[in-house]
Amino acid sequence: MKLERRLAWPCRDCTVRSSSFCGTLIDRSSSRPPSAQNQISQVFLSADRHNVIRHSGKKYLSGPFVLCKGWAYRFYRFPDGRRQILSVLIPGDMFSAFTLLDPHSDFSVQAVTDIKVCQLGQDDIKRELAAEPGICDAFGKICSIEIDEIISTSIDLNERDAVKRIVGFVQRLVKRLSDRGIAIRADAYPFPLSHTDIADATGLTPDDVNRAIQNLRENSIIDISNNKIIIIDPAKFEKHAMVPARE
Amino acid sequence: MKLERRLAWPCRDCTVRSSSFCGTLIDRSSSRPPSAQNQISQVFLSADRHNVIRHSGKKYLSGPFVLCKGWAYRFYRFPDGRRQILSVLIPGDMFSAFTLLDPHSDFSVQAVTDIKVCQLGQDDIKRELAAEPGICDAFGKICSIEIDEIISTSIDLNERDAVKRIVGFVQRLVKRLSDRGIAIRADAYPFPLSHTDIADATGLTPDDVNRAIQNLRENSIIDISNNKIIIIDPAKFEKHAMVPARE
DNA sequence: CGGTCAATTGACGAATCTCAATCACCGTGG
DNA sequence: CCACGGTGATTGAGATTCGTCAATTGACCG
Numbered sequence: 098m099k100l101e102r103r104l105a106w107p108c109r110d111c112t113v114r115s116s117s118f119c120g121t122l123i124d125r126s127s128s129r130p131p132s133a134q135n136q137i138s139q140v141f142l143s144a145d146r147h148n149v150i151r152h153s154g155k156k157y158l159s160g161p162f163v164l165c166k167g168w169a170y171r172f173y174r175f176p177d178g179r180r181q182i183l184s185v186l187i188p189g190d191m192f193s194a195f196t197l198l199d200p201h202s203d204f205s206v207q208a209v210t211d212i213k214v215c216q217l218g219q220d221d222i223k224r225e226l227a228a229e230p231g232i233c234d235a236f237g238k239i240c241s242i243e244i245d246e247i248i249s250t251s252i253d254l255n256e257r258d259a260v261k262r263i264v265g266f267v268q269r270l271v272k273r274l275s276d277r278g279i280a281i282r283a284d285a286y287p288f289p290l291s292h293t294d295i296a297d298a299t300g301l302t303p304d305d306v307n308r309a310i311q312n313l314r315e316n317s318i319i320d321i322s323n324n325k326i327i328i329i330d331p332a333k334f335e336k337h338a339m340v341p342a343r344e
Numbered sequence: 345m346k347l348e349r350r351l352a353w354p355c356r357d358c359t360v361r362s363s364s365f366c367g368t369l370i371d372r373s374s375s376r377p378p379s380a381q382n383q384i385s386q387v388f389l390s391a392d393r394h395n396v397i398r399h400s401g402k403k404y405l406s407g408p409f410v411l412c413k414g415w416a417y418r419f420y421r422f423p424d425g426r427r428q429i430l431s432v433l434i435p436g437d438m439f440s441a442f443t444l445l446d447p448h449s450d451f452s453v454q455a456v457t458d459i460k461v462c463q464l465g466q467d468d469i470k471r472e473l474a475a476e477p478g479i480c481d482a483f484g485k486i487c488s489i490e491i492d493e494i495i496s497t498s499i500d501l502n503e504r505d506a507v508k509r510i511v512g513f514v515q516r517l518v519k520r521l522s523d524r525g526i527a528i529r530a531d532a533y534p535f536p537l538s539h540t541d542i543a544d545a546t547g548l549t550p551d552d553v554n555r556a557i558q559n560l561r562e563n564s565i566i567d568i569s570n571n572k573i574i575i576i577d578p579a580k581f582e583k584h585a586m587v588p589a590r591e
Numbered sequence: 592c593g594g595t596c597a598a599t600t601g602a603c604g605a606a607t608c609t610c611a612a613t614c615a616c617c618g619t620g621g
Numbered sequence: 622c623c624a625c626g627g628t629g630a631t632t633g634a635g636a637t638t639c640g641t642c643a644a645t646t647g648a649c650c651g
Contacts, residue, residue: 173499181499199488227474241446247494252420252428254501255547257640259607291629300502302608307631322630504608506639538597549640554599569598 117189138218151206167212182298264337288326364436385465398453414459429545511584535573
Protein backbone atom coordinates (compact mmCIF):
# COMPACT_ATOMS: atom_id res chain seq x y z
CA MET A 98 0.00 0.00 0.00
CA LYS A 99 1.32 3.38 -0.96
CA LEU A 100 1.48 6.11 1.64
CA GLU A 101 1.06 9.77 0.81
CA ARG A 102 1.61 11.88 3.86
CA ARG A 103 0.10 15.12 2.67
CA LEU A 104 -1.75 17.28 5.08
CA ALA A 105 -4.46 19.13 3.22
CA TRP A 106 -4.61 17.19 0.05
CA PRO A 107 -7.80 16.05 -1.51
CA CYS A 108 -10.35 17.32 0.97
CA ARG A 109 -10.58 20.63 -0.86
CA ASP A 110 -12.00 18.87 -3.92
CA CYS A 111 -13.76 16.03 -2.11
CA THR A 112 -17.04 15.19 -3.79
CA VAL A 113 -18.68 13.81 -0.65
CA ARG A 114 -17.44 16.43 1.77
CA SER A 115 -20.83 17.94 2.44
CA SER A 116 -22.53 14.57 3.00
CA SER A 117 -20.01 12.73 5.16
CA PHE A 118 -19.01 12.76 8.80
CA CYS A 119 -15.41 13.70 8.05
CA GLY A 120 -16.64 16.73 6.13
CA THR A 121 -18.59 17.83 9.19
CA LEU A 122 -15.55 17.20 11.32
CA ILE A 123 -13.17 19.20 9.17
CA ASP A 124 -15.53 22.07 8.45
CA ARG A 125 -16.62 22.46 12.06
CA SER A 126 -13.18 22.49 13.53
CA SER A 127 -11.83 24.86 10.88
CA SER A 128 -14.63 27.31 11.52
CA ARG A 129 -12.88 28.17 14.73
CA PRO A 130 -9.63 30.15 14.55
CA PRO A 131 -7.00 27.69 13.38
CA SER A 132 -4.43 26.66 15.94
CA ALA A 133 -2.40 23.64 16.93
CA GLN A 134 -5.26 22.81 19.29
CA ASN A 135 -7.95 22.04 16.77
CA GLN A 136 -6.10 20.40 13.88
CA ILE A 137 -7.22 16.92 12.92
CA SER A 138 -4.22 14.85 11.93
CA GLN A 139 -4.64 13.18 8.56
CA VAL A 140 -2.58 10.62 6.69
CA PHE A 141 -3.62 9.73 3.15
CA LEU A 142 -3.04 6.31 1.63
CA SER A 143 -3.93 4.62 -1.62
CA ALA A 144 -4.31 0.96 -2.53
CA ASP A 145 -5.03 -1.06 -5.66
CA ARG A 146 -8.24 -2.97 -6.24
CA HIS A 147 -8.59 -6.31 -4.46
CA ASN A 148 -5.88 -5.47 -1.94
CA VAL A 149 -6.59 -6.26 1.69
CA ILE A 150 -5.64 -3.06 3.47
CA ARG A 151 -6.47 -4.14 7.00
CA HIS A 152 -6.25 -7.63 8.47
CA SER A 153 -8.25 -8.56 11.53
CA GLY A 154 -5.97 -9.47 14.39
CA LYS A 155 -3.17 -7.25 13.16
CA LYS A 156 -2.78 -3.81 14.55
CA TYR A 157 -0.41 -2.14 12.12
CA LEU A 158 -3.20 0.01 10.76
CA SER A 159 -5.35 0.99 13.69
CA GLY A 160 -7.61 3.90 14.47
CA PRO A 161 -10.47 5.30 12.45
CA PHE A 162 -10.25 5.66 8.65
CA VAL A 163 -12.35 7.33 6.02
CA LEU A 164 -12.72 6.01 2.50
CA CYS A 165 -12.14 9.04 0.24
CA LYS A 166 -12.38 7.47 -3.20
CA GLY A 167 -13.39 4.08 -4.58
CA TRP A 168 -15.22 1.13 -3.02
CA ALA A 169 -14.20 -1.37 -0.34
CA TYR A 170 -15.76 -3.62 2.26
CA ARG A 171 -15.28 -4.66 5.87
CA PHE A 172 -15.37 -8.42 6.37
CA TYR A 173 -14.52 -11.46 8.47
CA ARG A 174 -12.95 -14.59 7.08
CA PHE A 175 -13.89 -18.06 8.36
CA PRO A 176 -11.60 -21.02 8.89
CA ASP A 177 -13.19 -22.73 5.87
CA GLY A 178 -12.33 -19.81 3.61
CA ARG A 179 -15.74 -18.21 3.37
CA ARG A 180 -16.16 -14.56 4.13
CA GLN A 181 -18.88 -12.54 5.77
CA ILE A 182 -19.02 -9.02 4.44
CA LEU A 183 -20.09 -6.75 7.28
CA SER A 184 -20.59 -3.60 5.27
CA VAL A 185 -19.82 -2.17 1.87
CA LEU A 186 -17.84 1.04 2.11
CA ILE A 187 -18.49 3.88 -0.32
CA PRO A 188 -16.74 7.26 -0.52
CA GLY A 189 -17.27 9.21 2.68
CA ASP A 190 -17.72 6.13 4.88
CA MET A 191 -15.79 5.84 8.10
CA PHE A 192 -14.50 2.41 9.04
CA SER A 193 -15.48 2.11 11.56
CA ALA A 194 -17.25 4.66 13.69
CA PHE A 195 -17.17 2.09 16.47
CA THR A 196 -13.41 2.15 16.55
CA LEU A 197 -13.87 5.27 18.66
CA LEU A 198 -16.12 3.49 21.17
CA ASP A 199 -14.19 0.25 21.21
CA PRO A 200 -10.49 0.38 20.32
CA HIS A 201 -10.43 -3.42 20.13
CA SER A 202 -13.01 -3.71 17.37
CA ASP A 203 -11.63 -6.10 14.85
CA PHE A 204 -12.29 -6.68 11.15
CA SER A 205 -10.56 -6.88 7.80
CA VAL A 206 -10.94 -4.39 4.97
CA GLN A 207 -10.50 -5.12 1.29
CA ALA A 208 -10.49 -2.73 -1.66
CA VAL A 209 -13.04 -3.42 -4.40
CA THR A 210 -11.72 -0.77 -6.77
CA ASP A 211 -8.57 1.30 -6.56
CA ILE A 212 -9.04 3.39 -3.45
CA LYS A 213 -7.78 6.34 -1.47
CA VAL A 214 -8.24 6.39 2.27
CA CYS A 215 -7.47 8.81 5.06
CA GLN A 216 -6.38 7.89 8.57
CA LEU A 217 -7.70 10.31 11.16
CA GLY A 218 -6.18 11.08 14.54
CA GLN A 219 -8.25 9.21 17.08
CA ASP A 220 -7.46 11.60 19.93
CA ASP A 221 -8.19 14.59 17.73
CA ILE A 222 -11.66 13.26 16.95
CA LYS A 223 -12.37 12.51 20.59
CA ARG A 224 -11.33 16.06 21.45
CA GLU A 225 -13.71 17.48 18.85
CA LEU A 226 -16.51 15.22 20.03
CA ALA A 227 -16.16 16.62 23.52
CA ALA A 228 -15.85 20.21 22.32
CA GLU A 229 -18.55 20.41 19.65
CA PRO A 230 -22.08 19.17 20.33
CA GLY A 231 -22.83 19.32 16.61
CA ILE A 232 -20.04 16.85 15.90
CA CYS A 233 -21.31 14.65 18.70
CA ASP A 234 -24.74 14.53 17.09
CA ALA A 235 -23.22 13.76 13.70
CA PHE A 236 -21.25 10.94 15.31
CA GLY A 237 -24.38 9.50 16.89
CA LYS A 238 -25.98 9.59 13.47
CA ILE A 239 -23.26 7.63 11.67
CA CYS A 240 -23.21 5.12 14.53
CA SER A 241 -26.92 4.68 14.15
CA ILE A 242 -26.59 4.19 10.38
CA GLU A 243 -23.91 1.57 10.97
CA ILE A 244 -26.04 -0.30 13.50
CA ASP A 245 -29.03 -0.10 11.21
CA GLU A 246 -26.99 -1.62 8.43
CA ILE A 247 -25.90 -4.55 10.59
CA ILE A 248 -29.39 -5.19 11.94
CA SER A 249 -30.92 -4.98 8.48
CA THR A 250 -28.33 -7.44 7.21
CA SER A 251 -29.22 -9.75 10.06
CA ILE A 252 -32.87 -9.51 9.16
CA ASP A 253 -32.14 -10.14 5.49
CA LEU A 254 -30.14 -13.24 6.33
CA ASN A 255 -33.08 -14.47 8.34
CA GLU A 256 -35.31 -13.90 5.36
CA ARG A 257 -35.02 -17.14 3.43
CA ASP A 258 -35.70 -16.04 -0.11
CA ALA A 259 -32.56 -15.39 -2.17
CA VAL A 260 -34.14 -12.70 -4.32
CA LYS A 261 -35.38 -10.74 -1.32
CA ARG A 262 -32.02 -10.94 0.41
CA ILE A 263 -30.38 -9.37 -2.59
CA VAL A 264 -33.06 -6.74 -3.04
CA GLY A 265 -32.69 -5.71 0.61
CA PHE A 266 -28.93 -5.54 0.34
CA VAL A 267 -29.02 -3.53 -2.87
CA GLN A 268 -31.74 -1.21 -1.60
CA ARG A 269 -29.79 -0.12 1.42
CA LEU A 270 -26.69 0.35 -0.66
CA VAL A 271 -28.50 2.41 -3.30
CA LYS A 272 -30.05 4.57 -0.59
CA ARG A 273 -26.63 5.29 0.85
CA LEU A 274 -25.24 6.09 -2.60
CA SER A 275 -28.15 8.39 -3.24
CA ASP A 276 -27.78 10.14 0.13
CA ARG A 277 -24.16 10.80 -0.69
CA GLY A 278 -24.84 12.08 -4.16
CA ILE A 279 -23.05 9.22 -5.90
CA ALA A 280 -25.12 8.50 -9.02
CA ILE A 281 -24.79 8.13 -12.77
CA ARG A 282 -28.36 9.14 -13.42
CA ALA A 283 -31.46 9.40 -11.26
CA ASP A 284 -32.09 5.68 -11.78
CA ALA A 285 -28.51 4.41 -12.24
CA TYR A 286 -25.61 4.03 -9.86
CA PRO A 287 -22.08 2.64 -10.02
CA PHE A 288 -21.92 -0.95 -8.83
CA PRO A 289 -18.44 -2.49 -8.92
CA LEU A 290 -19.29 -5.50 -6.72
CA SER A 291 -18.92 -8.97 -8.23
CA HIS A 292 -21.44 -11.77 -7.78
CA THR A 293 -19.01 -13.34 -5.34
CA ASP A 294 -18.97 -10.14 -3.29
CA ILE A 295 -22.76 -10.02 -3.18
CA ALA A 296 -22.77 -13.71 -2.23
CA ASP A 297 -20.45 -13.08 0.71
CA ALA A 298 -22.61 -10.20 1.89
CA THR A 299 -25.93 -12.02 1.59
CA GLY A 300 -24.88 -15.51 2.67
CA LEU A 301 -25.66 -17.06 -0.70
CA THR A 302 -23.49 -18.77 -3.30
CA PRO A 303 -22.32 -16.85 -6.38
CA ASP A 304 -24.39 -19.27 -8.47
CA ASP A 305 -27.56 -18.33 -6.71
CA VAL A 306 -26.75 -14.65 -6.77
CA ASN A 307 -26.49 -14.96 -10.51
CA ARG A 308 -29.85 -16.71 -10.79
CA ALA A 309 -31.51 -14.15 -8.53
CA ILE A 310 -30.08 -11.21 -10.47
CA GLN A 311 -31.29 -12.71 -13.73
CA ASN A 312 -34.67 -13.20 -12.18
CA LEU A 313 -34.75 -9.51 -11.22
CA ARG A 314 -33.63 -8.54 -14.72
CA GLU A 315 -36.24 -10.71 -16.44
CA ASN A 316 -38.93 -9.26 -14.22
CA SER A 317 -37.79 -5.75 -15.18
CA ILE A 318 -37.08 -4.67 -11.62
CA ILE A 319 -33.36 -3.92 -11.57
CA ASP A 320 -30.43 -4.68 -13.84
CA ILE A 321 -27.00 -5.22 -12.34
CA SER A 322 -24.31 -5.55 -14.99
CA ASN A 323 -21.22 -3.83 -16.37
CA ASN A 324 -20.31 -2.33 -13.01
CA LYS A 325 -23.53 -0.43 -12.67
CA ILE A 326 -27.07 -0.90 -11.44
CA ILE A 327 -30.14 0.41 -13.22
CA ILE A 328 -33.42 0.68 -11.37
CA ILE A 329 -35.83 -0.35 -14.11
CA ASP A 330 -39.01 -0.16 -12.04
CA PRO A 331 -38.59 1.90 -8.86
CA ALA A 332 -42.08 1.04 -7.59
CA LYS A 333 -41.58 -2.72 -7.91
CA PHE A 334 -38.09 -2.34 -6.46
CA GLU A 335 -39.40 -0.61 -3.37
CA LYS A 336 -42.19 -3.11 -2.89
CA HIS A 337 -39.71 -5.96 -2.74
CA ALA A 338 -38.39 -4.59 0.54
CA MET A 339 -38.82 -6.50 3.75
CA VAL A 340 -39.67 -3.84 6.28
CA PRO A 341 -40.31 -4.70 9.92
CA ALA A 342 -43.91 -3.99 10.87
CA ARG A 343 -44.97 -1.86 13.77
CA GLU A 344 -45.96 -4.04 16.69
CA MET B 345 -47.60 -3.03 33.15
CA LYS B 346 -47.39 -2.07 36.77
CA LEU B 347 -45.42 0.99 37.74
CA GLU B 348 -43.59 1.28 41.05
CA ARG B 349 -42.10 4.69 41.41
CA ARG B 350 -39.67 4.04 44.24
CA LEU B 351 -36.38 5.84 44.25
CA ALA B 352 -33.79 3.63 45.89
CA TRP B 353 -35.51 0.33 45.87
CA PRO B 354 -33.95 -2.86 44.70
CA CYS B 355 -30.48 -1.67 43.75
CA ARG B 356 -29.27 -2.25 47.30
CA ASP B 357 -29.83 -5.99 46.93
CA CYS B 358 -29.20 -6.25 43.19
CA THR B 359 -27.37 -9.47 42.36
CA VAL B 360 -25.76 -8.14 39.20
CA ARG B 361 -24.84 -4.74 40.51
CA SER B 362 -21.10 -5.34 40.41
CA SER B 363 -21.12 -6.76 36.88
CA SER B 364 -23.45 -4.38 35.06
CA PHE B 365 -23.20 -0.92 33.60
CA CYS B 366 -25.92 0.47 35.79
CA GLY B 367 -24.02 -0.70 38.87
CA THR B 368 -20.98 1.21 37.67
CA LEU B 369 -23.16 4.21 37.00
CA ILE B 370 -24.81 4.23 40.41
CA ASP B 371 -21.70 3.44 42.40
CA ARG B 372 -19.55 6.00 40.64
CA SER B 373 -21.93 8.85 40.93
CA SER B 374 -22.68 8.09 44.57
CA SER B 375 -18.99 8.05 45.45
CA ARG B 376 -19.09 11.79 45.08
CA PRO B 377 -20.90 13.84 47.71
CA PRO B 378 -24.61 13.37 47.03
CA SER B 379 -26.44 16.36 45.69
CA ALA B 380 -29.25 17.18 43.34
CA GLN B 381 -26.61 17.47 40.65
CA ASN B 382 -25.51 13.85 40.49
CA GLN B 383 -28.67 11.88 41.15
CA ILE B 384 -29.71 9.43 38.44
CA SER B 385 -33.46 9.43 38.14
CA GLN B 386 -34.92 5.93 38.32
CA VAL B 387 -38.41 4.59 37.75
CA PHE B 388 -39.02 0.91 38.48
CA LEU B 389 -41.59 -1.14 36.60
CA SER B 390 -42.63 -4.75 36.58
CA ALA B 391 -44.34 -6.85 33.93
CA ASP B 392 -45.66 -10.38 33.60
CA ARG B 393 -44.11 -13.01 31.37
CA HIS B 394 -44.90 -12.80 27.66
CA ASN B 395 -45.99 -9.17 27.89
CA VAL B 396 -44.70 -6.81 25.26
CA ILE B 397 -43.41 -3.88 27.28
CA ARG B 398 -42.20 -1.76 24.42
CA HIS B 399 -43.62 -1.54 20.89
CA SER B 400 -41.50 -0.30 18.03
CA GLY B 401 -42.97 2.83 16.56
CA LYS B 402 -44.58 3.90 19.81
CA LYS B 403 -42.83 6.32 22.05
CA TYR B 404 -44.67 6.02 25.31
CA LEU B 405 -41.75 4.25 26.90
CA SER B 406 -38.64 5.92 25.61
CA GLY B 407 -35.16 6.39 26.91
CA PRO B 408 -32.71 3.80 28.22
CA PHE B 409 -33.88 0.93 30.44
CA VAL B 410 -32.12 -1.70 32.49
CA LEU B 411 -33.49 -5.17 33.05
CA CYS B 412 -33.18 -5.78 36.80
CA LYS B 413 -34.75 -9.19 37.15
CA GLY B 414 -35.96 -11.91 34.76
CA TRP B 415 -35.42 -12.43 31.04
CA ALA B 416 -36.65 -10.56 27.98
CA TYR B 417 -35.70 -9.89 24.39
CA ARG B 418 -35.51 -7.07 21.90
CA PHE B 419 -37.12 -7.90 18.55
CA TYR B 420 -38.67 -6.77 15.29
CA ARG B 421 -41.88 -8.15 13.90
CA PHE B 422 -42.42 -8.69 10.17
CA PRO B 423 -45.60 -8.09 8.22
CA ASP B 424 -46.02 -11.86 7.85
CA GLY B 425 -46.00 -12.33 11.61
CA ARG B 426 -42.50 -13.71 12.04
CA ARG B 427 -40.12 -12.10 14.48
CA GLN B 428 -36.41 -11.44 14.45
CA ILE B 429 -34.98 -11.45 17.94
CA LEU B 430 -32.16 -8.91 18.06
CA SER B 431 -30.81 -9.79 21.47
CA VAL B 432 -31.77 -11.73 24.55
CA LEU B 433 -31.77 -9.55 27.65
CA ILE B 434 -30.59 -10.93 30.99
CA PRO B 435 -30.47 -9.18 34.37
CA GLY B 436 -28.13 -6.20 34.21
CA ASP B 437 -28.60 -5.60 30.47
CA MET B 438 -29.39 -2.14 29.22
CA PHE B 439 -31.83 -1.83 26.34
CA SER B 440 -30.40 -0.36 24.56
CA ALA B 441 -27.06 1.33 25.08
CA PHE B 442 -27.50 2.81 21.62
CA THR B 443 -30.57 4.69 22.72
CA LEU B 444 -28.09 7.19 24.10
CA LEU B 445 -26.31 7.60 20.75
CA ASP B 446 -29.43 7.48 18.64
CA PRO B 447 -32.68 8.58 20.28
CA HIS B 448 -34.63 7.25 17.28
CA SER B 449 -33.48 3.68 17.63
CA ASP B 450 -36.53 1.54 17.37
CA PHE B 451 -37.38 -1.97 18.53
CA SER B 452 -39.91 -3.93 20.54
CA VAL B 453 -39.24 -5.63 23.87
CA GLN B 454 -41.06 -8.65 25.23
CA ALA B 455 -40.79 -10.29 28.64
CA VAL B 456 -39.83 -13.97 28.67
CA THR B 457 -40.34 -14.42 32.41
CA ASP B 458 -41.88 -12.06 34.92
CA ILE B 459 -39.55 -9.09 34.94
CA LYS B 460 -38.59 -5.94 36.75
CA VAL B 461 -37.07 -3.08 34.79
CA CYS B 462 -35.71 0.34 35.63
CA GLN B 463 -36.01 3.42 33.48
CA LEU B 464 -32.99 5.68 33.77
CA GLY B 465 -32.86 9.41 33.19
CA GLN B 466 -31.32 9.90 29.77
CA ASP B 467 -29.95 13.34 30.56
CA ASP B 468 -28.56 12.15 33.88
CA ILE B 469 -26.57 9.44 32.15
CA LYS B 470 -25.27 11.83 29.54
CA ARG B 471 -24.17 14.15 32.33
CA GLU B 472 -22.30 11.33 34.06
CA LEU B 473 -20.71 10.23 30.80
CA ALA B 474 -19.29 13.70 30.33
CA ALA B 475 -18.19 14.02 33.97
CA GLU B 476 -16.64 10.60 34.64
CA PRO B 477 -14.12 9.08 32.22
CA GLY B 478 -14.54 5.72 33.95
CA ILE B 479 -18.24 5.68 33.12
CA CYS B 480 -17.43 6.68 29.57
CA ASP B 481 -15.12 3.66 29.23
CA ALA B 482 -17.75 1.38 30.73
CA PHE B 483 -20.26 2.74 28.25
CA GLY B 484 -17.90 2.07 25.35
CA LYS B 485 -17.56 -1.47 26.62
CA ILE B 486 -21.27 -2.26 26.73
CA CYS B 487 -21.69 -0.69 23.30
CA SER B 488 -18.94 -2.93 22.03
CA ILE B 489 -20.57 -6.01 23.57
CA GLU B 490 -23.85 -5.07 21.96
CA ILE B 491 -22.24 -4.60 18.54
CA ASP B 492 -20.39 -7.87 18.92
CA GLU B 493 -23.64 -9.62 19.67
CA ILE B 494 -25.32 -8.21 16.57
CA ILE B 495 -22.37 -9.01 14.31
CA SER B 496 -22.06 -12.53 15.70
CA THR B 497 -25.76 -13.08 15.14
CA SER B 498 -25.35 -11.89 11.61
CA ILE B 499 -22.50 -14.32 11.09
CA ASP B 500 -24.46 -17.17 12.62
CA LEU B 501 -27.40 -16.51 10.34
CA ASN B 502 -25.01 -16.74 7.41
CA GLU B 503 -23.93 -20.15 8.68
CA ARG B 504 -26.28 -22.59 7.02
CA ASP B 505 -26.08 -25.46 9.46
CA ALA B 506 -28.92 -25.43 11.97
CA VAL B 507 -26.91 -27.09 14.75
CA LYS B 508 -24.06 -24.59 14.47
CA ARG B 509 -26.41 -21.64 14.46
CA ILE B 510 -27.88 -22.77 17.73
CA VAL B 511 -24.54 -23.57 19.29
CA GLY B 512 -23.25 -20.10 18.40
CA PHE B 513 -26.34 -18.45 19.81
CA VAL B 514 -26.25 -20.46 23.01
CA GLN B 515 -22.52 -20.01 23.47
CA ARG B 516 -22.70 -16.25 23.45
CA LEU B 517 -25.65 -16.30 25.80
CA VAL B 518 -23.93 -18.66 28.25
CA LYS B 519 -20.82 -16.50 28.19
CA ARG B 520 -22.86 -13.46 29.10
CA LEU B 521 -24.64 -15.35 31.89
CA SER B 522 -21.31 -16.54 33.21
CA ASP B 523 -19.77 -13.05 33.07
CA ARG B 524 -22.68 -11.76 35.10
CA GLY B 525 -22.53 -14.53 37.67
CA ILE B 526 -25.91 -15.98 36.73
CA ALA B 527 -25.47 -19.75 37.07
CA ILE B 528 -27.04 -22.77 38.74
CA ARG B 529 -23.79 -24.71 38.81
CA ALA B 530 -20.49 -24.36 37.00
CA ASP B 531 -21.92 -26.25 34.02
CA ALA B 532 -25.60 -25.32 34.31
CA TYR B 533 -27.48 -22.10 33.68
CA PRO B 534 -31.10 -20.97 33.69
CA PHE B 535 -32.63 -21.06 30.22
CA PRO B 536 -36.26 -19.95 30.07
CA LEU B 537 -36.36 -19.54 26.26
CA SER B 538 -38.80 -21.71 24.31
CA HIS B 539 -37.96 -23.45 21.06
CA THR B 540 -39.97 -20.80 19.29
CA ASP B 541 -37.86 -18.09 20.90
CA ILE B 542 -34.66 -19.79 19.79
CA ALA B 543 -36.14 -20.20 16.32
CA ASP B 544 -36.88 -16.49 16.06
CA ALA B 545 -33.36 -15.65 17.17
CA THR B 546 -31.59 -18.06 14.83
CA GLY B 547 -33.83 -17.80 11.79
CA LEU B 548 -34.95 -21.42 11.97
CA THR B 549 -38.34 -23.05 12.52
CA PRO B 550 -39.27 -24.38 15.97
CA ASP B 551 -39.36 -27.85 14.41
CA ASP B 552 -35.76 -27.64 13.35
CA VAL B 553 -34.69 -26.12 16.63
CA ASN B 554 -36.17 -29.14 18.30
CA ARG B 555 -34.32 -31.54 16.01
CA ALA B 556 -31.05 -29.67 16.48
CA ILE B 557 -31.38 -29.63 20.25
CA GLN B 558 -32.08 -33.34 20.29
CA ASN B 559 -29.06 -33.88 18.10
CA LEU B 560 -26.93 -31.95 20.60
CA ARG B 561 -28.42 -33.94 23.46
CA GLU B 562 -27.85 -37.31 21.77
CA ASN B 563 -24.26 -36.33 21.02
CA SER B 564 -23.76 -35.43 24.69
CA ILE B 565 -22.79 -31.84 24.01
CA ILE B 566 -25.48 -29.77 25.73
CA ASP B 567 -28.92 -30.46 27.12
CA ILE B 568 -31.56 -27.74 26.97
CA SER B 569 -34.72 -28.72 28.82
CA ASN B 570 -36.86 -27.80 31.83
CA ASN B 571 -35.88 -24.14 31.67
CA LYS B 572 -32.20 -24.82 32.07
CA ILE B 573 -29.14 -25.66 30.02
CA ILE B 574 -26.50 -28.17 31.03
CA ILE B 575 -23.12 -28.16 29.36
CA ILE B 576 -22.43 -31.89 29.14
CA ASP B 577 -19.12 -31.69 27.31
CA PRO B 578 -17.53 -28.22 27.51
CA ALA B 579 -14.71 -29.15 25.13
CA LYS B 580 -17.04 -30.38 22.38
CA PHE B 581 -19.29 -27.38 23.02
CA GLU B 582 -16.44 -24.93 22.48
CA LYS B 583 -15.26 -26.69 19.34
CA HIS B 584 -18.65 -26.31 17.72
CA ALA B 585 -18.17 -22.56 17.60
CA MET B 586 -17.97 -20.73 14.32
CA VAL B 587 -15.16 -18.29 14.98
CA PRO B 588 -13.87 -15.94 12.32
CA ALA B 589 -10.26 -16.73 11.41
CA ARG B 590 -7.48 -14.20 11.43
CA GLU B 591 -6.83 -13.05 7.90
C1' DC C 592 -61.48 -32.57 33.46
C1' DG C 593 -61.34 -29.94 29.30
C1' DG C 594 -58.26 -26.39 27.18
C1' DT C 595 -54.12 -24.33 25.84
C1' DC C 596 -49.45 -24.21 24.80
C1' DA C 597 -45.00 -26.16 23.95
C1' DA C 598 -42.45 -30.13 22.55
C1' DT C 599 -42.11 -33.89 19.45
C1' DT C 600 -42.29 -36.73 15.30
C1' DG C 601 -42.88 -38.17 10.40
C1' DA C 602 -43.65 -37.41 5.54
C1' DC C 603 -43.26 -34.46 1.82
C1' DG C 604 -41.90 -30.57 -1.03
C1' DA C 605 -39.21 -26.53 -1.99
C1' DA C 606 -35.14 -23.88 -1.90
C1' DT C 607 -30.46 -23.77 -1.89
C1' DC C 608 -25.80 -25.86 -2.21
C1' DT C 609 -22.39 -28.55 -4.74
C1' DC C 610 -20.07 -29.75 -8.58
C1' DA C 611 -18.87 -29.54 -13.24
C1' DA C 612 -18.74 -27.53 -17.63
C1' DT C 613 -18.96 -23.66 -20.69
C1' DC C 614 -18.75 -18.95 -22.09
C1' DA C 615 -17.21 -14.06 -22.07
C1' DC C 616 -13.95 -10.80 -21.10
C1' DC C 617 -9.39 -8.81 -20.21
C1' DG C 618 -4.63 -8.17 -19.68
C1' DT C 619 -0.17 -10.33 -20.82
C1' DG C 620 3.44 -12.00 -23.41
C1' DG C 621 5.13 -13.76 -27.64
C1' DC D 622 -1.64 -8.87 -33.85
C1' DC D 623 -2.96 -13.01 -31.77
C1' DA D 624 -2.55 -17.08 -28.56
C1' DC D 625 -2.77 -17.82 -23.71
C1' DG D 626 -4.24 -17.92 -18.97
C1' DG D 627 -7.02 -16.17 -15.34
C1' DT D 628 -11.16 -14.43 -13.47
C1' DG D 629 -15.91 -13.89 -13.29
C1' DA D 630 -20.48 -14.95 -15.24
C1' DT D 631 -23.57 -18.48 -16.69
C1' DT D 632 -25.93 -22.84 -16.94
C1' DG D 633 -27.49 -27.57 -15.78
C1' DA D 634 -28.17 -31.72 -12.91
C1' DG D 635 -28.24 -33.90 -8.66
C1' DA D 636 -27.77 -34.00 -3.51
C1' DT D 637 -28.84 -31.99 0.82
C1' DT D 638 -31.00 -29.31 4.07
C1' DC D 639 -34.54 -27.01 5.76
C1' DG D 640 -39.46 -25.51 5.85
C1' DT D 641 -44.31 -26.94 5.80
C1' DC D 642 -47.98 -29.44 7.39
C1' DA D 643 -50.37 -32.52 10.14
C1' DA D 644 -50.86 -35.27 14.04
C1' DT D 645 -49.51 -36.78 18.71
C1' DT D 646 -47.89 -36.25 23.26
C1' DG D 647 -47.17 -34.16 27.68
C1' DA D 648 -47.29 -30.44 31.09
C1' DC D 649 -49.65 -26.91 33.25
C1' DC D 650 -53.78 -24.17 34.50
C1' DG D 651 -58.12 -22.93 35.80
